Amino acid sequence: MRPFDVRNAHFDKLVNTRGLRWLGQNTNHSKPHPAVVEAMVRCAQDEEFHIYAPPTGLEALRAGILDDLGLPSQSALVSDGAIESLYHVCHTLLRPGDEFITTDPTWNWPMAFAQAVGASVKQIPIYGSQHRYRLDPARLEEAIGPKTKVVYLVDPNNPLGTACTKPEIERIVAAVNRAGAYLIHDCTYRHFAYEHHLAAQLAPDRTITIYSFSKWLGLAGLRIGAVVAHPDVIERLAAAPPNNLGSSILSQRAAIAGLSIKDEWFPGVLTELRDNQALVKAAVDKISGLSVPVYPSNGNFLVIECGELGIRPEALVAAYNEHEIMIRQGGYHTPTFGEKFVKVSLSVPRAWAEEFANLLPAMVERARTSNKPAKVF
Template identity: 65%
Template structure:
């Protein structure tokens, strides 16, 4: 049995592997705008880190987040990455006997947080042509009841890359209101989407929008995200947060500069990652048996089905790792459908993607010969 220490050693090896090509964690590895780095250097030079940051975040950053998302009347609470905010929401609002409803696939950690708070987790499958790779609101309507405390949707979905339509979001919001449930709308990947719609515009009183600076700005290691909700919901969350002494002042200064530079810097990032998506698709199209079910993706990643090619996802991940390329196996995201696919992240330098594509035919053949169990995280 693998342990948390095994998992930590695995990621410690990754972080300390010089030259590793990160095509597995949806992290953004493009250089930041110079103004972002300059803001953080100024923070270090002034040694601002001796003081605690405001508990809800720098006021300028809070306002900038709400403005960037276009959610007037809402308030932002800056968190130690979006995952810290999700932990806080689940532990604040989930109680023993409650129901927490989400999709399959979804992001796994909020399910763990809800279970730890005593809630029952219900997953609605969305992977497959029969589901259209997204949540049909009618299927959600059939499972909600008076015990439903939280509905959690990742939109765009990680790992699929699909998005809900505006009509679907409006109906999901109406369903949440009908049972007085909190609706967590995880919008981590919205900046990469071709089209995206906020549930908070339809159900402002109990929708909690989560957002991250890890993906679009590339701040994964700096840990800064946000919860955005109605003022009374933020007031409830502010009563007993995991960190009541404020998130990293260094990360917040950089995030604020990132918002200010976003309009001139991010369009190039978006164009490059979409170009990388096309390179990956072309590489798999040249091989037999592979399928990319959602293309183009509304995230900075692609799901690639491997079953038709007779390749186990874990085996292909292991071969790529031997060559210094990290990709993700489907079982990280879903136990039900994880044996069908790998995930390839593309908000990375194009030369990393080109290296992956060059290696792919050889790696596929090598992976076909691997049958032993492989421990991946």
């Protein structure tokens, strides 16, 4: 089998494992609001799937996204998920010889998109206590050069869970503007943050905001998101989008319903997430050699460092897989620092978090005894 077949078969097995506890992909498994389910059922019953949606998205959804962000003067282009927005932006803005700057760790796929069009990628390491697990704007200022075209900032950071302060965002925006570059502000995890500051409010002309419904609303499998930017930038992106016949109308109906009930439903999701994070943090603190370096996390996940124990993150992942619990090894995010940690997603039912925490001592011992390279993705 080719590598892509092996990788796909791995995830196909996960998807078809009934009862799998998904603690590895930052997906939200909170029980959906009835209005969201009703919107999808109604869309199917009305057979709206026969028609194409508007090319840049249903107007109610575009307006709802801007309202949720508080960016009324910007424009939204609805996409088949935030990752498609990133693909489209990278392929539209970057050319061979351009430079794309991001952090290490970061969300990896945009680097692949940049390299696919011939741009070079520069990563600024932020892992470790010496960097406080965050991007120092001064280090970004030093990294930016004459070829820098795009700075990609995942904020809150995936996988670390750190979020930029207002002064940090101000300095980052200033540095990008001085370079005449674009800032892609990936706000996929914004809704989970204790505090979040939108770069687009400071630099509306040069900031491209990435919006996702996969995480806060739990619509990962429906593939619905958006890119938000100045109308001139959206005009350029709308000229040749990957989904020029419109994104799934069923997904858009679900997203519109989700925005309408967000204030009623999401606070409960946030409370459950933070309770789960506290539960797992307490379990980690009981095991010498394990630690949670970023707490509280501004994402719907926690990083657990296991390097001091001398166990491979992949071995811990494999141990939990034996109990049909999926967590993520650090190497998925960063080959440089991946041997130091695992990531655990916690916007999940309380019972899943409790099972993970209760198994942790046994899984550490299991990883110690096996501690061999495991094929994980």
